Amino acid sequence: VPERTVLVLGCGMAGAVAARELRRLLPDHRVVAIDRGATAFYAPSFPALAVGETRARSLQRPRARLARHGIEVVNATVQHVDTAARVVKAEGRELRYDYLVVALGAEADNGAIPGVTEATQGFYTFEAAERLGAALRYFAGGRVLITVPEGRFRWPPAPYEMAMLLEQHFHVRKMRQKVEIGVVTPEPAPLAALGEETSDLIAGQLAHKGIEVNTGATLAAVDPVRRLAHLADGAPREFDLLIAIRPHRAPPVLVESGLADDDGWVEVDPATMETGQEGVFAVGDAALPRGDGHAFMSITRAKAEAAAAAGQIAARVRGAPPSAPPVDRGRWFIEVGAGAAVMVSGDFGARPPRVQVAQPSIVWHWAKTALEKYWLSRWW
Numbered sequence: 470v471p472e473r474t475v476l477v478l479g480c481g482m483a484g485a486v487a488a489r490e491l492r493r494l495l496p497d498h499r500v501v502a503i504d505r506g507a508t509a510f511y512a513p514s515f516p517a518l519a520v521g522e523t524r525a526r527s528l529q530r531p532r533a534r535l536a537r538h539g540i541e542v543v544n545a546t547v548q549h550v551d552t553a554a555r556v557v558k559a560e561g562r563e564l565r566y567d568y569l570v571v572a573l574g575a576e577a578d579n580g581a582i583p584g585v586t587e588a589t590q591g592f593y594t595f596e597a598a599e600r601l602g603a604a605l606r607y608f609a610g611g612r613v614l615i616t617v618p619e620g621r622f623r624w625p626p627a628p629y630e631m632a633m634l635l636e637q638h639f640h641v642r643k644m645r646q647k648v649e650i651g652v653v654t655p656e657p658a659p660l661a662a663l664g665e666e667t668s669d670l671i672a673g674q675l676a677h678k679g680i681e682v683n684t685g686a687t688l689a690a691v692d693p694v695r696r697l698a699h700l701a702d703g704a705p706r707e708f709d710l711l712i713a714i715r716p717h718r719a720p721p722v723l724v725e726s727g728l729a730d731d732d733g734w735v736e737v738d739p740a741t742m743e744t745g746q747e748g749v750f751a752v753g754d755a756a757l758p759r760g761d762g763h764a765f766m767s768i769t770r771a772k773a774e775a776a777a778a779a780g781q782i783a784a785r786v787r788g789a790p791p792s793a794p795p796v797d798r799g800r801w802f803i804e805v806g807a808g809a810a811v812m813v814s815g816d817f818g819a820r821p822p823r824v825q826v827a828q829p830s831i832v833w834h835w836a837k838t839a840l841e842k843y844w845l846s847r848w849w
């Protein structure tokens with residue numbers, strides 16, 4: 470078989486798994502991974518970073534480490550994908566490919582809610598989590614409001630996890646009585662999409678910790694001067710600290726290159742992860758399996774899809790039968806504060822998801838911590 474080049478766009482969680490699996494399955498071919506950032510971060514630890522429960526050093530790795538595994542790592546921003554010519558343009562370079570894996574993730578749409586960038590905190594990027602950590606150090610008390618966006622966004626438990634970690638944080642600082650914590654969400658109940666058992670358990674934890682949840686509501690605009698959060702249908706909410714999770718979309722370069730649809734996601738065949746373009750695959754947060762508008766953005770899904778796409782490509786290069794479709798099965802650990810977490814496990818890809826939830830325990834908290842070490846050492 471003549472040498473083939475597989476190009477992986479984006480080297481986050483899905484991209485790293487795809488590149489490593491491709492390297493393993495196709496030892497005699499080129500695997501090139503491109504990312505705009507020189508450092509890889511483990512996003513599930515961002516809430517803990519913001520409240521000072523983990524250190525910045527422990528949740529990052531230099532992406533160049535992938536070169537030790539025989540992967541060519543390019544540090545540049547992808548600017549255009551020409552699927553007809555099979556060329557990707559990135560900061561003056563032109564990278565040719567035989568097979569393409571799009572793993573550019575999802576990004577915040579900062580312009581979607583007026584006033585949001587001026588007045589709010591976040592924790593969905595490393596920089597935002599560090600900034601929130603700094604703001605918390607000077608926070609003397611008041612109203613903390615966390616808002617959940619409409620539509621698909623990265624890992625739905627994160628806002629609730631943040632609320633409960635903050636509750637614990639203020640408790641430890643002996644200022645819990647000076648802080649009101651509220652969550653505003655368009656969901657009918659916290660994490661309703663995961664089913665009643667999980668939703669009830671999380672709602673119970675939030676209530677027990679005195680965290681108010683305003684369901685069926687969304688943030689429509691922010692008045693940074695008067696510190697008011699205007700909800701889509703209701704009275705304005707006052708805040709002293711607003712943590713607004715932005716609506717998400719696939720990186721605009723994918724829309725401009727004609728790979729993402731009008732909703733901003735790259736539609737793929739759920740059995741193969743191939744897009745409408747032959748030889749072009751999409752995995753992780755940027756990808757939306759056809760017919761499943763609710764697919765969660767999670768590492769469990771990112772990993773399953775990346776491994777499946779690598780298997781498909783390897784089978785085609787070698788002329789072997791195609792590999793099995795991805796299954797989004799696994800475990801999610803959700804921090805609930807006080808050193809405990811809950812574990813949700815099962816089939817996240819089933820509709821409705823078929824999952825069970827285990828009661829809060831320190832064991833699940835340690836399992837979540839161990840997962841950080843596993844991910845960073847296993848894939849980078």
Ligand SMILES: Cc1cc2nc3c(=O)[nH]c(=O)nc-3n(C[C@H](O)[C@H](O)[C@H](O)COP(=O)(O)OP(=O)(O)OC[C@H]3O[C@@H](n4cnc5c(N)ncnc54)[C@H](O)[C@@H]3O)c2cc1C
Pocket residue numbers: 478479480481482483484503504505506512513514515516545546547548572573574575592593594623624627720722752753754755766767768769771801802
């Ligand atoms: C706060 C938080 C907590 C989370 N907790 C959990 C959890 O506990 N469990 C769980 O299962 N999931 C969790 N997730 C979700 C999980 O992190 C994502 O689903 C996962 O990172 C998706 O992987 P990905 O590779 O698709 O995207 P990413 O990991 O975001 O990687 C995308 C990569 O593409 C690069 N990129 C983007 N645009 C360009 C461009 N134009 N040029 C070059 N490079 C580009 C980016 O730099 C990035 O490295 C959490 C997410 C967040 C934000």
